[in-house]
Amino acid sequence: MSDVPSDAPVLQVSELVKHFAVTRGLIRRKVIGLVRAVEDVSFEIARGETLALVGESGCGKSTTGRLILRLMEPTAGSVRFKGKEIADLDKDALRRMRRHMQIIFQDPYASLNPRMTVGEILAEPLRVHEIGDDTSRAARGRELLDIVGLLPEHAQRYPHQFSGGQRQRIGIARALAANPDLIVCDEPVSALDVSIQAQIVNLLQNLQQRFGLSYLFIAHDLAVVKHISDRVAVMYLGKLVEIADKKSLYDRPLHPYTQALLAAIPKPDPALRTKRVMLQGDVPSPFKPPTGCRFHTRCPHAQARCSAEEPSLREAAPGHRVACHFFETLPVPIILARAGLAKGKFTERLAAFEAAKTARMPG
Amino acid sequence: MDNLLEVRGLKTHFATDRGLFRAVDGISFSVPKGRTIGLVGESGCGKSVTSLSVMGLVPSPPGKVEAEAVLFGNRDILKLSADERRRLRGGKMSMIFQEPMTSLNPVHTIGQQIIEAILAHTAMSPRAARARAIEMLELVRIPSAAQRIDDFPHHMSGGMRQRVMIAMALSCEPALLIADEPTTALDVTIQAQILDLLSDLQRRLGMAILIITHDLGVIAEVADQVLVMYAGRIVESADVNDLFADPQHPYTIGLLGSIPRIDVDRKRLATIEGTVPSPNNQPAGCRFAPRCPFADQRCRLDPPPLRDIAPGHRVACWKAPVEVAS
Numbered sequence: 001m002s003d004v005p006s007d008a009p010v011l012q013v014s015e016l017v018k019h020f021a022v023t024r025g026l027i028r029r030k031v032i033g034l035v036r037a038v039e040d041v042s043f044e045i046a047r048g049e050t051l052a053l054v055g056e057s058g059c060g061k062s063t064t065g066r067l068i069l070r071l072m073e074p075t076a077g078s079v080r081f082k083g084k085e086i087a088d089l090d091k092d093a094l095r096r097m098r099r100h101m102q103i104i105f106q107d108p109y110a111s112l113n114p115r116m117t118v119g120e121i122l123a124e125p126l127r128v129h130e131i132g133d134d135t136s137r138a139a140r141g142r143e144l145l146d147i148v149g150l151l152p153e154h155a156q157r158y159p160h161q162f163s164g165g166q167r168q169r170i171g172i173a174r175a176l177a178a179n180p181d182l183i184v185c186d187e188p189v190s191a192l193d194v195s196i197q198a199q200i201v202n203l204l205q206n207l208q209q210r211f212g213l214s215y216l217f218i219a220h221d222l223a224v225v226k227h228i229s230d231r232v233a234v235m236y237l238g239k240l241v242e243i244a245d246k247k248s249l250y251d252r253p254l255h256p257y258t259q260a261l262l263a264a265i266p267k268p269d270p271a272l273r274t275k276r277v278m279l280q281g282d283v284p285s286p287f288k289p290p291t292g293c294r295f296h297t298r299c300p301h302a303q304a305r306c307s308a309e310e311p312s313l314r315e316a317a318p319g320h321r322v323a324c325h326f327f328e329t330l331p332v333p334i335i336l337a338r339a340g341l342a343k344g345k346f347t348e349r350l351a352a353f354e355a356a357k358t359a360r361m362p363g
Numbered sequence: 364m365d366n367l368l369e370v371r372g373l374k375t376h377f378a379t380d381r382g383l384f385r386a387v388d389g390i391s392f393s394v395p396k397g398r399t400i401g402l403v404g405e406s407g408c409g410k411s412v413t414s415l416s417v418m419g420l421v422p423s424p425p426g427k428v429e430a431e432a433v434l435f436g437n438r439d440i441l442k443l444s445a446d447e448r449r450r451l452r453g454g455k456m457s458m459i460f461q462e463p464m465t466s467l468n469p470v471h472t473i474g475q476q477i478i479e480a481i482l483a484h485t486a487m488s489p490r491a492a493r494a495r496a497i498e499m500l501e502l503v504r505i506p507s508a509a510q511r512i513d514d515f516p517h518h519m520s521g522g523m524r525q526r527v528m529i530a531m532a533l534s535c536e537p538a539l540l541i542a543d544e545p546t547t548a549l550d551v552t553i554q555a556q557i558l559d560l561l562s563d564l565q566r567r568l569g570m571a572i573l574i575i576t577h578d579l580g581v582i583a584e585v586a587d588q589v590l591v592m593y594a595g596r597i598v599e600s601a602d603v604n605d606l607f608a609d610p611q612h613p614y615t616i617g618l619l620g621s622i623p624r625i626d627v628d629r630k631r632l633a634t635i636e637g638t639v640p641s642p643n644n645q646p647a648g649c650r651f652a653p654r655c656p657f658a659d660q661r662c663r664l665d666p667p668p669l670r671d672i673a674p675g676h677r678v679a680c681w682k683a684p685v686e687v688a689s
Contacts, residue, residue: 267584
């Protein structure tokens with residue numbers, strides 16, 4: 001794969017589609033409809049870049065992650081990893097390819113085999129990909145534990161002996177074992193407490209710098225996403241509604257759904273407490289998505305055209321694409337009042353906290 | 364100010380095979396009438412056990428709830444009989460939980476469940492109770508309530524189920540609503556709807572709310588006063604504006620620093636090193652000392668009391684108030 005120039009995207013996803021058949025009947029199974037979980041999703045990820053895929057439950061973000069790793073077969077569309085089409089690979093070639101693309105799951109409790117020691121868990125991907133012998137794999141295991149901030153003696157322990165944050169570190173170490181290029185992070189911090197979440201987010205950022213990793217970061221928390229990503233793609237009911245670099249998306253979100261998502265996040269600052277415009281209603285069923293723009297049933301700006309005609313993903317600025325008929329003429333929302341924080345002593349307190357911590361670091 | 368609930372020296376311990384589990388270890392706080400108190404902390408800090416202790420829902424054995432007093436409207440509710448306690452619960456004091464999927468009975472319609480609560484606590488006729496249930500569903504903004512009342516829980520989305528739980532909890536006009544992580548399982552746009560609904564209902568019905576959450580964003584949105592818990596104790600309590608503008612306890616500072624925010628650009632998140640101590644093996648001095656960058660010998664040996672450092676601002680830290688110390 002060295003014939004691919006280094007500035008080529010690591011991952012190119014185009015027009016990816018996944019439909020799940022809904023069946024009825026036990027003996028004669030009849031397909032009564034389709035759940036359109038992923039519809040016509042396209043994006044790419046550059047080397048060393050983090051693309052975040054965000055949206056609410058059931059928007060298809062996790063399914064997209066699984067289609068990329070071909071843990072599920074796509075209904076249509078193409079996924080090219082380092083220039084090579086994944087759908088064309090046979091079983092053996094796919095397994096060889098997977099060495100370079102790994103996944104970290106949300107639930108650090110369920111994603112580690114409870115009957116294996118941490119050492120065995122970390123050696124397994126190397127064994128599967130026939131890398132090294134027992135001695136070198138054990139050494140690699142100890143090295144990985146060090147990389148993710150655990151101790152060499154942890155290799156002899158079992159997953160239940162670790163806290164949630166430590167288990168997520170083990171999951172990350174396992175993903176790193178075979179030196180991947182791309183890691184799909186599927187809600188890697190949403191099951192963790194905030195102070196632990198911060199440790200894992202910082203770790204993921206360190207590892208990216210150190211090993212030049214690309215991340216597809218799947219999450220529902222737009223605050224975490226803002227912290228970790230370079231670009232952000234927003235999904236709603238199986239479709240991309242907006243994709244942009246982080247700064248454009250947070251400073252000037254153009255799709256009404258993105259605007260609503262950002263407005264809905266509770267800001268940890270009581271000085272910013274305001275009456276906000278809220279989205280009404282629930283996400284419609286993906287079994288019967290609304291006609292036209294899928295968001296029109298909840299959109300505060302919807303017009304007649306929105307229920308009749310599906311908007312295409314159009315370019316609003318270089319690298320900023322939006323699926324809305326009317327984004328040019330929508331009012332600019334006030335999402336972030338950047339007041340509040342400057343006053344108060346929190347900033348200096350935090351600086352003192354960090355300084356005291358650094359002063360105590362061994363070495 | 365009139366205190367609706369006053370908790371003094373609450374201790375809830377559990378006897379386990381691995382020793383005594385001190386989930387809540389001597390906390391005092393009060394909830395004034397009509398106000399919202401936020402109780403914030405990470406997993407295992409004892410915040411949920413606190414709410415269950417106040418509600419009288421801690422199973423005994425293995426649990427044991429002790430306190431100098433838990434006064435609810437000037438009655439010590441720990442001294443009430445089981446029957447009196449049950450009448451209080453769901454009547455004047457009610458609770459909603461995190462999981463709207465599991466706290467509703469799947470084999471009964473939502474109407475039957477709300478009507479059951481009303482009939483248990485009032486002298487209403489079944490017909491009046493049904494009318495009341497529909498009125499409650501309308502109050503929590505469930506569209507076409509008169510039809511939806513005969514739906515089963517599985518017909519409803521997570522946000523709708525949480526609305527049903529709120530309708531049920533408020534059906535007997537409680538003076539105190541305890542909300543234990545009421546929006547944690549919900550998507551962010553639905554969370555915003557539920558938080559807005561709770562504040563609106565509070566304005567209209569005048570109940571006090573004790574909201575338990577791990578999310579400082581939720582606290583900043585809804586609470587008037589905040590209690591920060593760590594390892595079974597309250598480490599800081601303050602008016603919500605003071606807590607965010609002038610946090611004093613190192614744990615509060617670290618916690619605020621570790622939240623990613625969309626309104627502030629930070630290169631790195633602050634982290635609190637290490638993990639929460641196990642409740643059956645607490646440090647002798649300040650429980651945060653092993654993770655605290657400011658801790659010294661005194662902190663490790665001597666537990667600091669929760670004391671006033673400014674009107675309405677209490678901190679359990681030997682170094683507080685920070686301004687005087689530095």
